[in-house]
Amino acid sequence: MQxxxxxxxxxxxxxxxxxxxxxxxxxxxxxxxxEVEPRDLLVYVLRDxxxxxxxxxxxxxxxxxxxxxxxxxxxxxxxxVLALQAEGHAIxxxxxxxxxxxxxxxxxxxxxxxGLQCGFCTPxxxxxxxxxxxxxxxxxxxxxxxxxxxxxxxxxxxxNIVAAIQAAAAAR
Amino acid sequence: MATLFGSGIKRREDxxxxxxxxxxxxxxxxxxxxxxxxxxxxxxxxxxxxxxxTKAKKAPGVVAVFTGADVKDKLNTVPCAWNVxxxxxxxxxxxxLAIDRVRYVGDGVALVVAESxxxxxxxxxxxxxxxxxxxxxxDPEKATQKGAPELHPEVPGNVAFTWKxxxxxxxxxxxxxxxxxxxxxVQNRLLPTAMEPRAACASYNPGTGQLTLxxxxxxxxxxxxxxxxxxxxxxxxxxxIAPEVGGGFGxxxxxxxxxxxxSFASMQLGRPVKWTEDRSENYxxxxxxxxxxxxxxxxxxxxxQITGLRTKVYAGLxxxxxxxxxxxxxxxxGLMYSGPYTIPNIEGTIYGVYTTTTPVDAYRGAGRxxxxxxxxxxxxxxxxKIGMDPVDVRRKxxxxxxxxxxxxxxxxxxxxxxxxxxxxxxxxxxxxxxFRAEQAKARKAGRYLGVGVTTYCEICGLGPSQVAxxxxxxxxxxxxxxxxxxxTGVVRAYIGGKPHGxxxxxxxxxxxxxxxxxxxxxxxxxxxxxxxxxxxxxxxGSRTTAVCGSAVKVAAQRVKDKAKKIAAHxxxxxxADLEWQDxxxxxxxxxxxxxxxxxxxxxxxxxxxxxxxxxxxxEATAFFDPSNFVYPFGTxxxxxxxxxETGEVKILRYIAVDDCGPQINPMIxxxxxxxxxxxxxxxxLQEMVVYDEDGQLLTGTMMDYAVPKASQMPKVETAHxxxxxxxxxxxxxxxGETGTIASVPTLVNAVCDALAPLGVSxxxxxxxxxxxxxxxxxxxxxxxxxxxxx
Numbered sequence: 025m026q027x028x029x030x031x032x033x034x035x036x037x038x039x040x041x042x043x044x045x046x047x048x049x050x051x052x053x054x055x056x057x058x059e060v061e062p063r064d065l066l067v068y069v070l071r072d073x074x075x076x077x078x079x080x081x082x083x084x085x086x087x088x089x090x091x092x093x094x095x096x097x098x099x100x101x102x103x104x105v106l107a108l109q110a111e112g113h114a115i116x117x118x119x120x121x122x123x124x125x126x127x128x129x130x131x132x133x134x135x136x137x138x139g140l141q142c143g144f145c146t147p148x149x150x151x152x153x154x155x156x157x158x159x160x161x162x163x164x165x166x167x168x169x170x171x172x173x174x175x176x177x178x179x180x181x182x183x184n185i186v187a188a189i190q191a192a193a194a195a196r
Numbered sequence: 197m198a199t200l201f202g203s204g205i206k207r208r209e210d211x212x213x214x215x216x217x218x219x220x221x222x223x224x225x226x227x228x229x230x231x232x233x234x235x236x237x238x239x240x241x242x243x244x245x246x247x248x249x250t251k252a253k254k255a256p257g258v259v260a261v262f263t264g265a266d267v268k269d270k271l272n273t274v275p276c277a278w279n280v281x282x283x284x285x286x287x288x289x290x291x292x293l294a295i296d297r298v299r300y301v302g303d304g305v306a307l308v309v310a311e312s313x314x315x316x317x318x319x320x321x322x323x324x325x326x327x328x329x330x331x332x333x334x335d336p337e338k339a340t341q342k343g344a345p346e347l348h349p350e351v352p353g354n355v356a357f358t359w360k361x362x363x364x365x366x367x368x369x370x371x372x373x374x375x376x377x378x379x380x381x382v383q384n385r386l387l388p389t390a391m392e393p394r395a396a397c398a399s400y401n402p403g404t405g406q407l408t409l410x411x412x413x414x415x416x417x418x419x420x421x422x423x424x425x426x427x428x429x430x431x432x433x434x435x436x437i438a439p440e441v442g443g444g445f446g447x448x449x450x451x452x453x454x455x456x457x458x459s460f461a462s463m464q465l466g467r468p469v470k471w472t473e474d475r476s477e478n479y480x481x482x483x484x485x486x487x488x489x490x491x492x493x494x495x496x497x498x499x500x501q502i503t504g505l506r507t508k509v510y511a512g513l514x515x516x517x518x519x520x521x522x523x524x525x526x527x528x529x530g531l532m533y534s535g536p537y538t539i540p541n542i543e544g545t546i547y548g549v550y551t552t553t554t555p556v557d558a559y560r561g562a563g564r565x566x567x568x569x570x571x572x573x574x575x576x577x578x579x580x581k582i583g584m585d586p587v588d589v590r591r592k593x594x595x596x597x598x599x600x601x602x603x604x605x606x607x608x609x610x611x612x613x614x615x616x617x618x619x620x621x622x623x624x625x626x627x628x629x630x631f632r633a634e635q636a637k638a639r640k641a642g643r644y645l646g647v648g649v650t651t652y653c654e655i656c657g658l659g660p661s662q663v664a665x666x667x668x669x670x671x672x673x674x675x676x677x678x679x680x681x682x683x684t685g686v687v688r689a690y691i692g693g694k695p696h697g698x699x700x701x702x703x704x705x706x707x708x709x710x711x712x713x714x715x716x717x718x719x720x721x722x723x724x725x726x727x728x729x730x731x732x733x734x735x736x737g738s739r740t741t742a743v744c745g746s747a748v749k750v751a752a753q754r755v756k757d758k759a760k761k762i763a764a765h766x767x768x769x770x771x772a773d774l775e776w777q778d779x780x781x782x783x784x785x786x787x788x789x790x791x792x793x794x795x796x797x798x799x800x801x802x803x804x805x806x807x808x809x810x811x812x813x814x815e816a817t818a819f820f821d822p823s824n825f826v827y828p829f830g831t832x833x834x835x836x837x838x839x840x841e842t843g844e845v846k847i848l849r850y851i852a853v854d855d856c857g858p859q860i861n862p863m864i865x866x867x868x869x870x871x872x873x874x875x876x877x878x879x880x881l882q883e884m885v886v887y888d889e890d891g892q893l894l895t896g897t898m899m900d901y902a903v904p905k906a907s908q909m910p911k912v913e914t915a916h917x918x919x920x921x922x923x924x925x926x927x928x929x930x931x932g933e934t935g936t937i938a939s940v941p942t943l944v945n946a947v948c949d950a951l952a953p954l955g956v957s958x959x960x961x962x963x964x965x966x967x968x969x970x971x972x973x974x975x976x977x978x979x980x981x982x983x984x985x986x
Contacts, residue, residue, distance in 0.1 A: 061314070068313070077223035078216015080442070082391045083475035087898035090391060118216035131214040135206055138867045142697030143213030144391040144442030150214065172906040176898070178391050178443050179697050181874030181935075182906040184867060 047111040051076070052120025060107040067091040067102035069110075070117060078118040078147050082176070089175030092148035093117045099155035101174070118147035121154065130154055130192045139188035141179035149175050153189045162193055200706035200716055204863030207702045208716075218440040221395035222472045224410045229397075230259055232458050232471040233316035235306040235323050236481060237298035240334070240891020241345065241552040244294050245326025247306055252322040257315030260465060261323070262307045262457070264293035271460055272426050274453050274516070277418075277670035278523035283359035285548075288348040290516035292426065292453040292460075298327070299347050299515030300553050301893050302480030307457045309469055332891035336512035336549040337489040347515060347550045356513055356548040357522060361530040363605030364541030369504030373495030377577040382960045383488035383566045385512065385885035387901050388559050392442020393478040396455040399468035406433050407463065411455050413438035413724075414448045414694055415734020418671060420726050422451030422519070427459050438724035441696035445875070446558035447482050448696070449736050450519035454481070476897045484885055485559020487512035488525065488566050494574040498582050500589040504541040505533055507570065513548050514555035520669075521557045522548055527667045528563030528655065528737075534604035535571045536615045536653040536829055537593040542605040552891045558736060560875055561936045564654045572650050572941035576948060577957060586945070587628060590651045591619065601824075601922075610653065610827045611929075614855070614919045619651055621917055622831035622853040631835060639953055644838040645848070646950025649831065650942040656930035657742035657826035657923075674821035675744035676730040679708060679751040681814040683801035685794030686718045689751070692732010693744035694724050698868065698932060700740055703860040704748045707926070711752035712793045713779025730817055738828070738930020741860065746924040747820035754816035759796040765807035766791055766799065826921045826929035830854035832873070832938040838950040843969030845881060845947055847910040852938065855917040856931035865931050866914045872935020873912045878904040879936070880943040884962050902962075951975070 044059045051074060058073045070076045070093070079102055082090035091103040094116040102115075121128045130150050133139065140146040149172070156163060156171040163171065168189050169182065177185060212218045249261040274290040293304045306323055310316035331345035338344060339354040346354055370376060390412075397410040407429055413419045416436040424431040441448060454471055461469045473481060489510040496502040511525035530544045575593075579586035595602050597614040604610065628647070635645045658664070661672035676692035689708055695701065705719040722728055732744060756776075763781035764771045767789065774781045782790030796814070799805060803812035835848040852869050859865045882902035886894040895901040912935075920927030940961065947963050948956060955975040959967055 063314075071223075072313075075225075076216070077219070080220070080392070081222070081474075082393070082442075083898040085475065085897045085899045087903075088391065088475070118214075127214070134214050135210045138207065138863050140210060140213055141699070141867060141871065142391065142441065142443040143209070143218055144220065146213055147216050166907075169906040169909075176391065176903050176905065178389055178445065178875065178903065179871045180867060181870035181872075181912065182904075182909055183870045183874075183911055186906065 047107060049110045049112065050114040052116055058107065062108060064107040065103055066105040066107045066110050069107040070102060076117050076119055080144055080147060082144065087176060088145065089152060090145050090148040092151040092175065094151060094155065097158070099152050118150060121150065128154070129195050133188040133192035133195065137184050137188035137191055139180065139185045145175060145177045149177065149185055153192070157193055161196055165190065200710050201860050202858065202862070203706065204861055205702065205706065205716065207699050208705060209699065209701050220392055220440045220442055221397055221410045221412050224397045224439070224470065226399055226468040228467045230309050230311065230465065230467050230469045231313040231316045232307055232309050232461060232469050233320050234304050234454060234471065235308065235320045236477065237294065237301055237303040237305055239298055239327045239329055240301050240332040241330040241347070242298050243328035243330060244296055244298055245328060248324040249306060252308060252319040255315065255319040255322055257311040258308060258319045259311065260309045260461065262293065262461065264291055264295040267292055267460060268295055271456060272428060274451060275422060275425050276517040276519060276521065277422070278520045279668040279670065280357065280359060280522040280526050281668045283357035283526065285357040285522055286351045287517045288350050292456055301891060302554050303515060304453050307461065309461050309465065332552040334551050334553050334887040334891055335489070336487060336510040336551055339549045339551045340510060340547060347552060351550060354550045356517060356550055359526040359530065359546045361533065361542065361544045361606050363607060366504045366506050366541040366543035369541035370493065370495050370506065373503050374498050375578065375582055376493055376495040377574060377581050378493045379574060379577055379958055381490040381492055381570055381573060383486040383490065383569065384879065384883065384961055385487035386485040386559055386879055386883050387479055387885060388445040388447035388482065388485055389903050390443035390445055390447055393473045393475060394448065394452070394454065394482055395470070395472035396458050397468065397470040398459040398462040400459065400462040400466070402466050406435065407459055408435045408437065409455060409459055410437045410439060412441055412448050414441065414444040414696060414736050416694055416724055416726050417692065417732050418734055419451060419455065423456060423459060426451065426456035436726045438694050441694065444696050445560040446485065446562055446736060449734065450483055450557050479896050479901065480554055480893050483518050483557040484514065484554050485556060486566060487556050490570055492570045492574055494578050496578055500582060500584045500592045502537060502539050502578065502593050505539050507533065507544040509544065509546045511546055511548050512551050512553065512556050514551060514553045516555050518555040518557035521555065523667065523669060524558055524563045529567050531606045531608050532564050532567040532655055533571065533606055535568060536595055536613065536651050538595050540605055553887060560872065561933045562737065564933065565876070565937045565940055568652045568654065568937045569941045572945060576945045580952065580957065587649050590649065591616065594651060608655065609824065611824050611921045611923050612919050613653060613827060613829050614917060615651055615653065615829055617917045618829060618853045618855050619831045621915055622833050622851055625851050625913065625915060626833050644840055644950040646836050646838065646946040648834045648942040648944065648946030648949060650938050650945070651831050652938045653827050653829035654934060654937050655825045655827055656738035656933060657822060658737035658739045659825045660823060661821050671733055673733055674819050675747050676732045676817070676819045677744065677747040677751045678730055678817045679748065679755050679815060681755060681797045681800070683798050685714065685797040687712065688720045688722055689748055690722045690729045691744050691748060692730050693735045693740040695735055695740060698735065698740060699861065699864040700745070703741060703864060704745055706860055707745060707748050708752050711756055714793055738932040742826050742924050742928050742930055743820060743822055745928065746822065746926055747818045749925050750820055751816045751818035754818060755814055758814060759793065759800065761807055761810055762796050762800055763791040766805065822923045824923040826923060828854065828856045828929035828931060828934050830934060830938060832942040834942040834946045836946040836950055838947055838968065840954065840972055843965035843967070843972065845963055845968060849913065850910050851913045852935065853915045853917065854931060854934050855919050856929040857920045857927045858918055859916065860928065868931045869914050869935045870912050872933060873939040874904055874909050876936040876939030877909060877943055880940045880961050880963060882962050882964060
């Protein structure tokens with residue numbers, strides 16, 4: 025469900041002497057700044073600088089989807105977004121996915137339907153599923169399975185992940 | 197109070213996992229943390245010349261660079277810990293960093309330590325290495341042939357061991373049998389692909405001499421021992437913490453050079469050092485699975501009685517013998533050649549073979565999937581040859597349910613079973629006759645439908661320590677638990693196992709809560725930290741519930757026995773007059789005057805009024821060593837629709853009937869079956885490691901290695917029968933690997949059944965469209981698919 029990359033933010037970048045520059049972005053509703061190199065990937069800035077380690081790195085070729093976050097409401101693989109590209113954008117990570125201060129319906133459904141085992145792929149799965157339900161509130165099983173093409177799970181065989189997404193859709 | 201045993205309650209693990217609040221090894225951050233990266237050989241086999249690190253050492257942010265020459269006198273080599281006896285096992289040294297030769301693409305050459313992850317990676321490119329290329333061999337059968345390049349001077353012909361299993365008189369059986377079928381089978385090499393790559397973070401305190409290592413581990417106590425061997429630090433100065441672990445499937449059992457190297461670096465530099473592999477590094481530096489070339493023969497009567505099985509197996513080990521590698525294709529494979537059947541005559545020869553490839557070790561199922569596959573494949577070939585239905589052949593040869601405990605020809609004794617019961621249940625769910633009729637009709641219309649039926653049993657719940665010792669396993673196989681009751685009546689259970697997705701924080705809490713009659717929320721299960729948990733042997737071989745869960749049960753019973761003594765004292769009654777009811781001990785006949793578990797917990801911990809001779813406190817430790825392995829079993833059925841024009845396989849239905857004894861949490865059991873089946877279908881349909889003729893790993897990233905996706909995989913219909921095991925107090929058997937063991941032959945047999953009218957008798961997995969299509973073309977040209985039954 026990766027949308028087209030958004031244009032870079034409004035601000036012009038000033039690169040410091042050390043080859044880094046400062047970016048400002050909205051993360052889970054809070055304005056955050058980070059000092060980044062042009063090559064830094066969003067996922068490492070989230071994990072290493074902003075201490076949001078719920079977003080995981082499971083591959084280096086943009087296949088596994090464990091790093092999926094939302095950028096301006098759309099699911100993106102944060103291993104495939106340069107941190108600079110997130111300048112001025114709103115990022116939501118698994119830590120920021122809530123509903124009325126409690127669990128998001130998808131989090132609740134993953135819990136109730138045993139949609140996770142080791143949990144490593146789970147944040148990315150949930151973020152992708154949230155994007156799917158935002159654009160297709162009542163997906164068929166085939167549509168759900170197709171939407172998960174960019175998210176790999178080695179534990180569950182996907183069956184209960186699909187069931188969880190169906191349950192969350194039904195509960196809307 | 198209703199028991200929690202048998203209830204599919206939600207998992208206790210999940211809240212932290214679904215909210216991003218779990219801590220995996222790469223999430224660990226420490227003050228002054230340094231980052232490590234490993235330079236890995238780009239050659240499969242080469243003499244190693246000069247490793248010039250001058251430029252790398254001067255690179256920005258680099259703190260240190262270590263080569264094989266720097267560490268070889270300070271550290272030991274990577275140990276192999278399963279020294280299978282009576283097979284002339286040869287284990288050449290496996291240096292932590294290559295010294296004079298590299299033996300696979302991914303072999304470690306140098307370690308860079310830097311202030312940041314990126315700086316460490318950048319510096320790898322600045323290291324100049326002189327390689328003098330040598331010939332390579334990636335196929336385990338070819339590696340044993342005359343003239344093949346040899347990896348280790350001390351292993352002529354690359355044969356690490358020759359292990360034999362024999363029972364009955366196979367030579368006589370084959371000589372006398374009216375029917376024999378033969379088949380060459382290739383068990384494709386696989387990448388375990390736990391979603392979390394391996395990582396290690398070491399922190400050495402020079403002031404205390406203590407090393408703490410966070411590591412992606414299925415077995416922290418084994419890693420503590422192996423790390424002690426490699427680093428020469430005494431075991432009591434090492435604390436291993438396996439925090440949240442993102443899957444393992446066997447790949448996080450072995451000891452690797454990497455964790456010893458970061459530990460060494462931390463000891464040298466006095467700062468914490470972290471290393472996390474990326475996926476393409478994982479694919480070449482973390483163990484692989486399977487990799488057999490097998491020659492199998494089965495003989496029997498014309499009416500379906502199997503009389504003999506014979507194998508010759510070339511099992512690839514890769515460049516070095518990994519921690520458990522020698523035991524996988526021998527003890528966990530060859531001893532299972534009888535499967536669930538009464539095969540009286542068995543003979544197998546297994547060659548363990550070094551090849552210029554990544555080391556091979558335990559991967560989900562570890563030896564048993566290969567045994568089940570070859571057996572089930574041969575039965576279908578045999579059935580086809582004698583013109584008998586494959587289900588009838590299986591039924592005729594299953595061990596009868598009244599024969600347990602049953603000793604098979606390979607010498608092991610199965611604990612309990614009702615194989616016919618599982619087969620019957622599966623056939624209730626699936627109308628076999630109706631499908632055969634549909635299949636016949638479809639064939640007339642040019643559609644190729646097929647069905648595969650597997651009846652399996654497997655060995656797990658590893659296992660009695662005495663047997664472990666007898667078969668050369670370098671450790672015990674008991675497991676352990678401490679059950680500790682706090683003054684307020686809440687409980688922690690510290691366990692020797694290390695679940696990494698299997699849900700024992702929930703199922704073990706169910707066991708404890710039942711024992712004490714308290715809510716499950718009042719029990720926490722703690723695993724993974726060697727500082728807190730008793731010596732255990734880890735989570736693999738579908739052993740944790742059967743062995744460690746039993747330790748939890750026994751420890752909880754001991755706690756309750758002590759609570760009963762205190763209750764008798766407080767109630768001024770004799771213990772014999774007390775009964776446990778509704779969460780309290782009360783005098784029989786006076787249920788309202790009892791002492792609740794909470795009251796007894798408080799009294800035990802404050803010790804104001806205890807019976808004479810009873811110590812304060814309320815906790816117990818148990819080390820449980822089972823009397824035998826457990827042997828879960830079942831029947832799986834799969835139907836497929838094969839497109840003869842494209843070779844594409846479409847799965848129509850998948851049914852799994854498994855018997856793992858009584859289920860503590862049926863929701864979790866079904867989850868294990870789902871995941872196991874899909875992982876097996878990946879092996880059967882699409883997963884395969886490919887090396888080119890230079891030993892380069894062509895399936896080196898997730899772009900190239902076909903991990904199953906949601907859209908490619910079917911729904912699994914599960915059902916169960918319940919046959920308790922007599923070898924542990926819970927009666928449970930393992931269910932972590934049954935799906936992977938059963939599903940591979942089920943799918944392949946279904947496809948071969950579909951293509952039977954075209955003359956296809958065998959196709960080597962994975963059954964990619966290209967392979968299926970090629971087999972169809974070959975059969976149409978008169979070749980019998982990928983090599984037919986004789």
